[in-house]
Amino acid sequence: MTISSRAHYAIKAMLNLAFQMPNPVSLTSLAKKLDISLSYLEQIFALLRKNNLVKGVRGPGGGYVLGKPSEVISIAEIVSAIDINRKTAADFNGQPQSATLYAWGVLESKVSSHLDGITLAALHEETVERMNLSNEEKIVAA
Numbered sequence: 001m002t003i004s005s006r007a008h009y010a011i012k013a014m015l016n017l018a019f020q021m022p023n024p025v026s027l028t029s030l031a032k033k034l035d036i037s038l039s040y041l042e043q044i045f046a047l048l049r050k051n052n053l054v055k056g057v058r059g060p061g062g063g064y065v066l067g068k069p070s071e072v073i074s075i076a077e078i079v080s081a082i083d084i085n086r087k088t089a090a091d092f093n094g095q096p097q098s099a100t101l102y103a104w105g106v107l108e109s110k111v112s113s114h115l116d117g118i119t120l121a122a123l124h125e126e127t128v129e130r131m132n133l134s135n136e137e138k139i140v141a142a
Contacts, residue, residue: 003079003083004082004083006043006044006082006083007078007079007082007083009034009036009040009041009044010044010047010048010078010079010081010082011075011078011079012034013030013034013041013044013045013048014048014053014054014066014073014078014120015120015123015124015127016030016033016034017054017064017065017066018066018070018120018121018124019124021065021066021070022065023065024057024061024062024063024064024065025063025064025065026062026063026064027041027042027045027063027064029063030063030064044082045064047081047082047084048067048078048081048082049067050081051077051080051081052067052068053066053067053068053073053077053078053081054066054067055067066120069121070119070120070121070124071119071120071121072119073119073120073121074115074116074117074118074119074120075115075116075118075119075120075123076112076113076115076116076118077116078120079112079115080112
């Protein structure tokens, strides 16, 4: 199974927000950091905002922060918010178009279940631990 490039960027963006918490991050600075266009990132954030994964902070120094605690945001939730057309075995309602297509849906379900067990907080903590980052370095690393 592959994660779309859009979901890949969404996960990276969410990790950046987790590293910067509680400070808001502007989309302009995030687009530069991720090396993607601002308009592409705005499309991604529209979906993340629609799914309450991020929220905007207005005013000087404004930007985006996580919409809920990183301990409750799973990687699967981020992928689902972005890749809205992903099919799982349950989507076929017992009427698969082909055995191969159905098997792919089963595989998608298993991968989604695995990603559901990985939270943004856990990924953030493991990164900090493995890279042995101090508090000051965490901000730069994002």
